[in-house]
Amino acid sequence: MSKELLQKVLERFPEAVEESHSLHGDETVRIKPERWLAVFSFLRDHLEFDHWIDLTAVDYLGREQGLPRYEVVVHLRRMKDGGRIRVKARLSEGGPAIDSLTSLYKGAAWMERECHEMYGIVFKGNADLRPLLLYPEFKGYPLRKDYPIDKRQPRIPLLGSEERRFPKPADETAHGHDPAFSREKKQ
Amino acid sequence: MGIEQRLQGFDFIATRAEFFINWARKWSLFQYPFVTACCGMEFMSTMCSHFDLARFGAEFPRFTPRQADFLVVVGTISHKQAPIIRRVYEQMCAPKWVIAFGVCACTGGFYDNYATVQGVDKVIPVDVYIPGCPPRPEMVFDGFMMLQDKIQKEKLDEHCAEKKYRLLP
Numbered sequence: 077m078s079k080e081l082l083q084k085v086l087e088r089f090p091e092a093v094e095e096s097h098s099l100h101g102d103e104t105v106r107i108k109p110e111r112w113l114a115v116f117s118f119l120r121d122h123l124e125f126d127h128w129i130d131l132t133a134v135d136y137l138g139r140e141q142g143l144p145r146y147e148v149v150v151h152l153r154r155m156k157d158g159g160r161i162r163v164k165a166r167l168s169e170g171g172p173a174i175d176s177l178t179s180l181y182k183g184a185a186w187m188e189r190e191c192h193e194m195y196g197i198v199f200k201g202n203a204d205l206r207p208l209l210l211y212p213e214f215k216g217y218p219l220r221k222d223y224p225i226d227k228r229q230p231r232i233p234l235l236g237s238e239e240r241r242f243p244k245p246a247d248e249t250a251h252g253h254d255p256a257f258s259r260e261k262k263q
Numbered sequence: 264m265g266i267e268q269r270l271q272g273f274d275f276i277a278t279r280a281e282f283f284i285n286w287a288r289k290w291s292l293f294q295y296p297f298v299t300a301c302c303g304m305e306f307m308s309t310m311c312s313h314f315d316l317a318r319f320g321a322e323f324p325r326f327t328p329r330q331a332d333f334l335v336v337v338g339t340i341s342h343k344q345a346p347i348i349r350r351v352y353e354q355m356c357a358p359k360w361v362i363a364f365g366v367c368a369c370t371g372g373f374y375d376n377y378a379t380v381q382g383v384d385k386v387i388p389v390d391v392y393i394p395g396c397p398p399r400p401e402m403v404f405d406g407f408m409m410l411q412d413k414i415q416k417e418k419l420d421e422h423c424a425e426k427k428y429r430l431l432p
Contacts, residue, residue, distance in 0.1 A: 210378075211343045218377040227377060232346050234385040 081123065081159065088118055094166075102162070109148075109165040113175040116150075116163070120180050125152040125161060131177075131187040133195040137221035144168040146197060150177070167197065176201035194219040281419050288332070288358065289414040290320040295331035295355070297348060300338025302365035305397035314400040319407055328352070333360040333410070334387075339367035340380045352387040358422035360390045360410060364403065369394050 082096050082103055092111035097104050107115050119125040129151040136145055144166040153160045167174060176199035177184040188199040189208040196217035199205065207214065214229055270276070298306060310316050310324075325331040328351045340348060352361070363383050366372040369392045371381035380386060390413060393406035 209343075223377070225376075228342070229377070230342055230345060230380075232349060232386070234345075234380075235388070 081161065084123060085115070085118070088122075089115055101160075103160065104162040104164065106164040106166070109167055109174050112165055113177070113180075116177055116180050119152060119161065119163070124154045124156060126155055127153040128181040128183040129153055129160075131184060131191060133191050133197055135195060135219065135221045146172045146195065148174055148191070148197065171198070172196070173198040173200055175199070178202050193217070196220065282415075284419065285415045285417055289411040292319075292321040292332045292360075292410075293323050293325045293330060294321055294333055294335055295326075295328045295351070296324055296335045296337055297351060298335075298337040299340065299344065300365075300367060302337045302367070302397040305400065305403075306335065306337045306364060309400040309403045314404070316404075316407070319404070319411070321407065328354045329356065331355055332358065333362060333390075335362045335364050336368040336383045336387075336389075337364040339372065339374055340383050340386065341378050342380055343378075345380050345386045348383065349386050358417075360414070361387055362406060362410060363389045363392045364406075365398060366394045366396045372396065 079098055082098055082105065085105055086093055086096065089107070089111060092107045092115060093105050094108060095104075095106040105115075131148070131150045134147045134149060136143070136147065139145060146167040146169070148165050148167060150163045151160065152163070165174060172195075174197065176188055178188065178199075178201065185202060185204065186208060188202045189205055191197055192199060192202075192205045193207045193210050193214075194217060206212070210218070211231060213231060216223055216227075296303075296306060308314060310322070316322055321333075328334070332355075334352060334355060336348065352359075361383075363369045367374060367379070368383045369389075371379050375381070383389060391406045391410045393402055395402055398406075
């Protein structure tokens with residue numbers, strides 16, 4: 077089933093698929109962000125992917141030169157045989173934006189809202205991108221890797237300071253990775 | 264085994280007002296459980312008949328802070344909730360006490376991140392801290408008995424003054 081599935085997507089969108097693999101029933105395609113909506117409407121209407129599972133994003137800060145920083149990941153499933161597919165698209169830094177899938181899957185609306193507040197990715201066509209879990213005063217995108225790890229944004233004045241309880245290592249880099257604890261250094 | 268037998272024919276007893284009032288307060292605490300997270304399950308077992316907080320005169324949860332004597336903060340407090348819990352605290356009538364139940368309410372626990380208040384004592388004053396993830400009912404009783412001891416030792420003017428409850432702007 078699995079190879080066939082990828083084959084169908086490849087046949088229909090030879091120009092849009094950048095990469096695909098299939099391993100232990102785990103089908104993945106990475107597509108061009110411009111064809112995002114077209115690929116999903118093919119998956120829904122012709123390959124019967126009727127179950128929306130998840131939408132999220134990954135921030136690859138400090139990736140190799142030339143590769144886009146963000147990746148949006150969607151998981152779909154079809155009810156008739158339980159087949160699943162993972163679709164990804166890469167988005168570059170500086171106003172990452174992609175088409176909204178709310179016209180195809182209603183369940184996408186809140187996941188896109190959450191993804192927007194956490195990663196700052198704009199979903200064009202989603203009318204309601206208000207914060208879902210965070211409060212309206214919150215500035216910035218907390219799950220981006222360059223959001224300071226000890227930054228706090230209290231809504232009311234607090235009774236004591238909210239400093240980090242563990243001292244910050246002197247050579248900690250901006251996105252929270254501490255080279256002092258890396259494997260290479262220990263050896 | 265009523266109080267009549269204990270008094271053994273005496274018609275009156277003499278005591279200090281402070282002692283007597285504090286004694287009455289510590290054995291009839293109405294609680295307001297502010298349950299936000301998984302510690303709530305352990306709080307339920309503390310309340311129910313296997314362990315039974317009713318033995319300490321605190322079996323009566325009031326679901327409005329205006330009728331409660333002490334606030335039990337059970338679980339993680341996020342920055343989004345901080346104004347809510349401060350408002351709940353401000354609505355309680357004096358005398359009032361606060362117990363931080365579980366390590367998240369005490370210090371933020373392992374949630375050292377953008378979303379979590381690093382201990383509810385950053386928002387409201389806390390009397391007793393009960394750490395643990397979650398604390399065993401025995402620990403809760405220990406903390407509760409500490410609160411009772413604290414109430415017994417209080418001065419009567421302690422709750423009249425604004426000093427204890429005055430919060431930051």
